[in-house]
Amino acid sequence: MSDIKNIDSLVTYLNNVHNIKTNNTIDKQALMNIGYYHGYKGYRFIKTPSNPINYSNFAELLAVNKFDINLKALFYPHIMFIETAIKNYVLESILDTATTDCFNIIFETILTDYKNHKVSSKNYKISMKRRLNLRNQIFSVLTRDYNNNKPIIQHFYHKDKPVPIWAIFEVISLGEFGNFIACINPLVKNKISISLNLNQSCDANNKLIESIIYQLKDLRNSIAHNNVIFDTRFKSNKANKSLITSLQLDTKINNISFDTLVDYLILIIHLLKNLNTNSNELLKIVDDFQCLLDNFRGEIPISIYSQIFYTDTRNKLTLLKEFASK
Structure with missing residues (x-):
């Protein structure tokens, strides 16, 4: 007998197997809209499948799905703005130092972090390989x-000219951009760090900027590919200690771990402030996030909410508003 299920049998399956009460007319349409495999399968657990969400009815599942969609809509434009701005700050420091936009010259003169390590040492080999x-x-x-007929790239090849660094920045991914920054020599990294108003007491090893990029990368990619973000399951690496320390010192907010989206909001607000974003706009972002949280909390059991957002969430948002308003 086939295991393939149509929409009617999937609604029945949620009722009978997962004990999720459904309205066969309303919820069937909703399940059609969000998709069983993208909708239910993606939102049936918190962080890992070993931590399932015990939904009592389909409305709760829809609330988590809607919340996740709204979070992506809130975060995406600000992350894209930050990505573009940081690329321009890095580009400015590179051009000012190298006095050329030729990638081959920049590769030989700027992407020389490996020289900061003893020849043939483990760190030297890691840096050179990268x-x-x-x-x-x-x-x-x-x-x-x-x-793929990208005009920005074809233009230079058809003119028999090397692709300039600014055009390369337009086409590489955020992860590749993070690798690019990691390869930059310490003097230029420091110049970039200062230009972005990063806390210099926490950037003695000149790794803050690459840590920021790597921290944002997974969130940015998950949003762009419409993956689940509400429980930070996208996080692939442990947050850099220097990054956490710098955020806590600057914002006066403790217990930053990037285990919840509140901490990503803190990083985004911190970066936007460093990029001279108006305080009213920063406060609106925090207020919009707070509104989403309040609505979400009213639509699901507290037992589910407290697994996603911890008891210090409201205090963090209060302190974040104080930081944003200064």
Whole structure:
């Protein structure tokens, strides 16, 4: 007998197997709209499948789905703004130092972090490997985009000119951009860090900017690909200690771990403030997040909510507003 289920049998399956009460008319339409595999399968647990959500009715599942969608809508424009701005700050520091936009020259003169380590040491080999991999990644991206008829890339090749660094920044991913920053020599990294108003007492090793990019990368990619974000399951690496310390010192907010989206909001507000975003706009972002949280809390059992957002959430948002308003 086939295991394939149509929408009617899926609604019955949720009722009988998962004890999720459904209205066969209303909820069937909703399930059609969100999709069983993207909707229910994506929102049936918190962080890992070993921590399932015990929904009592389909409305609760829809509330989590709607909340996740609204979070993505709130975060996405600000993350894109930050990505574009940071790329421009990095570009400005590179051009000011290298006095050229030629990638080959920049590769030889700016992407030299490996020189900061003893030859043949473990860190030297790691840094050199990352640098060589980066070059291969960039040439691969240029080849891909040329073959995909990207005008910004084809223009330079058809003119028999090298693709300038600013055009490369337009086509590489945020992860590749993070690798690019990791390969930059310490002097230029420090110049970038200062230009972005990062806490210099926490950036002695000049790794704050790359830590920021790596921290935002997974969230940004999950939003762009419409993956689940409400429980930070997208986080692939442990947050850098220096980044956490700098945020806590600057914002006066403790217990930042990036285990909940509140901490990502703190990072985003901190970066937007460093980029001279108006305080009223920053406060609106925090208020919009708070509104989403309040609505969400009213639509699901507290037992579910407290697994996603911890007891210090409201205090963090209060302190974040104080930071944003200064």
